[in-house]
Amino acid sequence: MISSLKHPTSSIHASYILQQRRTSLPRLQSPVMPPPSAAKTRRSSVLSLSKPLHLTKTQSFSNIIISNSKEKERSLVTCKAHEGEGSEPIPSESSRKVKIGIYFATWWGLNVIFNIYNKKVLNVYPFPWLTSTLSLAAGSLIMLISWALRIAEPPKTDLDFWKTLFPVAVAHTIGHVAATVSMSKVAVSFTHIIKSGEPAFSVLVSRFILGESFPPAVYLSLLPIIGGCGLAALTELNFNMIGFMGAMISNLAFVFRNIFSKKGMKGKSVSGMNYYACLSMLSLLILTPFAIAVEGPQMWAAGYKQALSQIGPQIIWWMAAQSVFYHLYNQVSYMSLDEISPLTFSIGNTMKRISVIVSSIIIFRTPVQPVNALGAAIAVLGTFLYSQAKQ
Numbered sequence: 001m002i003s004s005l006k007h008p009t010s011s012i013h014a015s016y017i018l019q020q021r022r023t024s025l026p027r028l029q030s031p032v033m034p035p036p037s038a039a040k041t042r043r044s045s046v047l048s049l050s051k052p053l054h055l056t057k058t059q060s061f062s063n064i065i066i067s068n069s070k071e072k073e074r075s076l077v078t079c080k081a082h083e084g085e086g087s088e089p090i091p092s093e094s095s096r097k098v099k100i101g102i103y104f105a106t107w108w109g110l111n112v113i114f115n116i117y118n119k120k121v122l123n124v125y126p127f128p129w130l131t132s133t134l135s136l137a138a139g140s141l142i143m144l145i146s147w148a149l150r151i152a153e154p155p156k157t158d159l160d161f162w163k164t165l166f167p168v169a170v171a172h173t174i175g176h177v178a179a180t181v182s183m184s185k186v187a188v189s190f191t192h193i194i195k196s197g198e199p200a201f202s203v204l205v206s207r208f209i210l211g212e213s214f215p216p217a218v219y220l221s222l223l224p225i226i227g228g229c230g231l232a233a234l235t236e237l238n239f240n241m242i243g244f245m246g247a248m249i250s251n252l253a254f255v256f257r258n259i260f261s262k263k264g265m266k267g268k269s270v271s272g273m274n275y276y277a278c279l280s281m282l283s284l285l286i287l288t289p290f291a292i293a294v295e296g297p298q299m300w301a302a303g304y305k306q307a308l309s310q311i312g313p314q315i316i317w318w319m320a321a322q323s324v325f326y327h328l329y330n331q332v333s334y335m336s337l338d339e340i341s342p343l344t345f346s347i348g349n350t351m352k353r354i355s356v357i358v359s360s361i362i363i364f365r366t367p368v369q370p371v372n373a374l375g376a377a378i379a380v381l382g383t384f385l386y387s388q389a390k391q
Helices: 014-024 036-047 056-084 093-124 128-148 159-185 188-195 198-208 216-234 241-264 272-294 296-311 314-339 342-364 370-390
Strands: none
Touching (some): 093 128, 093 188, 093 296, 093 342, 128 159, 128 314, 188 241, 198 216, 198 241, 198 370, 216 370, 272 314, 296 314
């Protein structure tokens, strides 16, 4: 009964299927295609057959061929549409320089403000362990609120991430506390002059512990750094051994922090802002029990009463300012590190120290001898030469 029905418009003939297979597949022997008129005549002669032949398997095979050809046409159309779409505009070099300039200006400004308020707090409330803990706690609280309100996207971390971050956090905690202890004993300018000798520690640790070698220009650049720091230390009017050793320990700790960061963070897709947030939280957990053991709540309470008697409730605002600005300047520095090269970052760090040294001398009216200023200038110049030779 099925074979007696005629569907001239929708029936598929065996010869038509073979013809479709011959026309859809490319000819390997001859690259010349038949003229359109011949193909049209051949197809019309096939359609003129009066007895159609219905084959279920062949029909499904022809459907596959037709669907494949449609898929090819669809993919071609999609590719053409994709090529026609406009891509995101590439930022120009001038706009990139403006962005880096804003990062640097913000970084230096926040760092200067932090150092001013940090020294003000330590002058009337000399508890560097608590001060360091509060700065880490403020940064952790700021980032937790930012993640909760979706102001910043929370990072996707796992157990391996925190394992690799732990040695970085230990070194960061030691360096942060040591630098704060140094500022509680000596002038801010002196601490930063000694901290400008960090490249010398980096080269020595990398050479004798990690076995890395450097070009002769790198070793030569260490001479003005070491000489300038030594000259500034010998001529410092308010020299204090605890303050000097605190700055030296901070240099060594931050060198190990950078080494651990390079080794542990390879392949980790965490932004600079979130990376520093996680670092602050882990450092806070490490530092809190040591701060309680070294100073303790009784000493903190007694010192707070004395500070209130000296300057009043203003001490609260000073402590809040130094804590918030510490987190902000470090966060901006890590964000800028995502946008610039290590060489540019090193130059920016050198210029940051100059701005801190000069501003602290002006604001706190630190007495500076000409020889002391010369030593500071030589040390900072050596740091700049080191950043150039390292690249």
